[in-house]
Amino acid sequence: MKLKNVLLASHGTEGAQAAEKMAFEMCEKGAKLHHLIVVDTLWQGMTGDDWLNNGGIRDKFRRYLENELGQEIDAHCDKVNVEANAHELEYSKEIRVGEPDECLIEASRDGDYDMIIMGSPRPKGVSGLRSKMQTKKLTKSLSIPLLMVPFPNE
C-alpha cells in the first residue's frame, strides 16, 4: 500500500532517520510529506537557577540558544527536503514548541493524513537528549494510524 499524505515526526536523531527512510519508501510519487519538528519545552528550563547574571546576559544566552536550535532545525529540514525531492514528494514543514506527544496529537488533527510515521524510543545506553514521546498517551489520543519504525540494528 502506498500513502498519499503522511505526517512525519522527526528531529534528526538515529531513530528518527530510520522513520524518514521508511516514510520515503511508503509514499507514492507526488504524495504529500508533512514534516513536524518539535522543540521540547525542556529548552525553556536551560537558564535553570541562574540568578547571578544580569538580565542582558540571560537574554543573550536565550537568543544564542534559540539561534543554535534554529540552525540545527534548518539544516535538518534542508536534508529531509532534498531527500523528499529526490523521491518526488511534496515536502512541507512545521515547527511546534511544547511537549512532543501533545504537539504530535495537535498536528495530526490539523491535516488529513493517511498515517503518522515516527521513530521508536532510543534504546537504553544510547546517548542523546532525553526528550521522549509519551507513546501510551499518543496511541490513546490519535485517530489515524501510527507507524513506529524500529531503532536501527535493534
Add this chain to the structure above:
Amino acid sequence: MVYTKKNPALFIIGVIMLAIWFMADAGMLSGYIEHLGGKKYKYTKELLSIPLYFGVVAAVMGLWQWFGSHKEGNFDYYTSTLAGAMFILLIAMLVRWFIAPEVAVVSKMMGKVGDTGKYLHKILGLNYVVMGILTGIIIVNFFKVPEWAKNGVRVSRLGLKTGVILLGTLYSAAELKNLGGLSIFMIGFFVLGSVGMTLWLGARRGIPNSMGGVLSAGMGVCGVSATVASAPVVQAKSVEIAYTIGTILLWGVGCMFVFPMVGQMLDMSYLKFGAWAGTGILNSAQVAGAALAYQPDGIETLKVAEIFNITRVLVLPIIVMWLAVWYVKREQTGTKVSVGQVIVEKFPMFVIGFLLLFALSTTGMFAPANHYKGKYFNNTTDFKSKNLLSDSKKAALQAEMGKIQRADRKAAVERLIANGKIMSIEDDDQIRGLVNAKIMSKDNNKILKKAHKAVRHASAKIKAFRNWITWLFAFGLVGLGMQITVASMKQAGGQPAVIGGIVGFTKAVLSLIVVMLVVKDTI
C-alpha cells in the same frame, strides 16, 4: 501586551494570609503552636505581623487585578508580577511556620538516629530553606507554575540579589578583609584548578573545544550562571549546553543535601562550613541554600558563603574572557575578543550595591549613636546583674575546661568564670570561636552564647536587616526552586556527566580537606 491576568488567585492568596494572621491573633492557633514546640516555637511574632501586612496588600491588589481594567504599560508590567511573588511568599510562610516545624516534631518523635545523638531532620538538614526549595521543585515539575504566577516567579532573582545587597550591612571592615582574603585564596585556587582540570580531562577524552569551554566555566566558577555567561562566547552547541546544565543542576541539588549532612557529621563551625560550601558547591544558588540549611536561624554561615559567592561572580568575567581567548586561539576563528566589552558586559552590578551598603554601614548610619563605642564595655553602667554567670554555670564550665586545648581560649574562659562576664573584645572573639568549634557540650555552649549576648548588643536596625535578609533568601530560593525542572536535570549525561562528576567530586573533597586544615573557627 497586557500582562496582568484577570484572576482571583492574588485575592485568594491575600485572604489565606489574613486568615493565618487572624487565627494567630485570636489565639486559634495556640493549640497547634503548642504542638509545634510551645515556648520553643520561634515564629509567633512573625505570625502576628507579616501575614497581616502582606495579606492586606495581596487582597487589595488582588481585587483590583480581578475586577479592575488593565492597560498596557509599565504599571501593568510591574504589578503583574505581584501574584507570582505573593504565591512564592505564601509558600515560604507555610513552609517556615508550619511544615518545617511539623517535620521537626515528627522527626523528634522518631527519636535520635543511632549513636549520632542527632534527630533525622537535623542530619538531613530538613529545615524551611531546603523544604522551600524542594516545594518549588515539586510545584514546577508535578503541577506546573500557574499562568497567573509565571511573570512573578522571575522576581525571586531580585529577592536574592536584594538579600546579598542588604548583607553588606552586616560585615565589619575586618570581617570583609579577612573573609575576602580567604575567599580570594580559596576561590582563586579552586576555580583555576577545576577550570584547568576540566579542560585537561576534556582534551584527554576528546570532547570538542566548545563543550570543554562551557563545561569548565560551569564546573569551575558558578555553575549554571557561568554556563549561561560563557556558552555564546565559546559557541557551545545546544546539546552541549543541555548536557552541561543538566549535570550542574543535578550535582548542585545533590550537594545542597549532602554538604549540610557532612558538615553536621564533622561538627564543622559556621565559618568552616560557609567556606567549604562557598568553594565546593558548583551552583551559586545552592551555596546559599546549603548555608541556610546548615544554619537556618542564624546568618553567620550565609555571610561567609555569600562572600565566596561574590568572589566567584567577580571572577566570572575574567574566566569568560580567558575562555573566549582560549577558544578563539584553539579554533582559529580569527574573531577579535574585546576584553573591555566582556568585562563590562559580564560585571555583576548588584555587587556594587553590596559594597555601597557595606560602605554606608561602616559609617555607623545603621547603628545608633555610640553603638560601637559601648558595644562591649557596658560592664559598669548598662550590664544587667541578672546576666552574670551563676555559680552552677561557672561550675559547669569549669568541669569541661579539660576539653579546651588552645591556651588563648582556655584563658578567656577562665577570665569569664572569674568575672562572671566577658571582659574584652579579644575574650569575646575567643569565646565565639569556642562556640563555633562546638568543643564544649551543648549546655555549656548555650552558657557561652548567653555570655556573648550579654555584652554585645546588636542595633535594632541591624536585627531588622538580618530578618529581612533571611526572608529575602527564603523567598528567592523557593522561587529558584520553581525554575529547576526535572526535564533539564535529566539531560545530565554524555562526557560532561563523566568529566563533571570527576571534577566536582575532586573539588568537594579537596576543598573540604583544605578548609579543615587552613580555616580557623572565627574570622
